[in-house]
Amino acid sequence: ARYASLVKLSKDVAEFAYDDLDEYNRLVGVLNTEFSRLKAKRGNNTTFGAGLNTDGGTLDENVLDPPFVRTKGCSANPNATPGNRKRGPTCGNCGVIG
Numbered sequence: 001a002r003y004a005s006l007v008k009l010s011k012d013v014a015e016f017a018y019d020d021l022d023e024y025n026r027l028v029g030v031l032n033t034e035f036s037r038l039k040a041k042r043g044n045n046t047t048f049g050a051g052l053n054t055d056g057g058t059l060d061e062n063v064l065d066p067p068f069v070r071t072k073g074c075s076a077n078p079n080a081t082p083g084n085r086k087r088g089p090t091c092g093n094c095g096v097i098g
Contacts (some may be wrong), residue, residue, distance in 0.1 A: 017023040086096050 013027065017027050090097050
């Protein structure tokens with residue numbers, strides 16, 4: 001419950017501060033200071049904050065597109081172009097589509 005209340009509060013703060021650059025920079029500084037304080041309080045050898053990217057940079061991991069999955073009943077080519085679509089029903093006498 002405490003975790004959820006912190007997350008809710010941080011989302012509310014972010015909602016108000018994201019579009020004002022001065023407020024954003026101030027809050028990022030406050031949060032970095034608090035994070036450093038809590039990390040020092042717990043000790044640097046714990047797993048507190050493990051896996052978080054707190055330097056504001058980008059991760060050096062390549063993110064690939066997910067594999068393409070077809071569900072049961074999917075047509076053979078889901079991205080059909082006008083040239084390879086199935087023709088609709090035709091008239092038996094004249095052959096006109098419709």
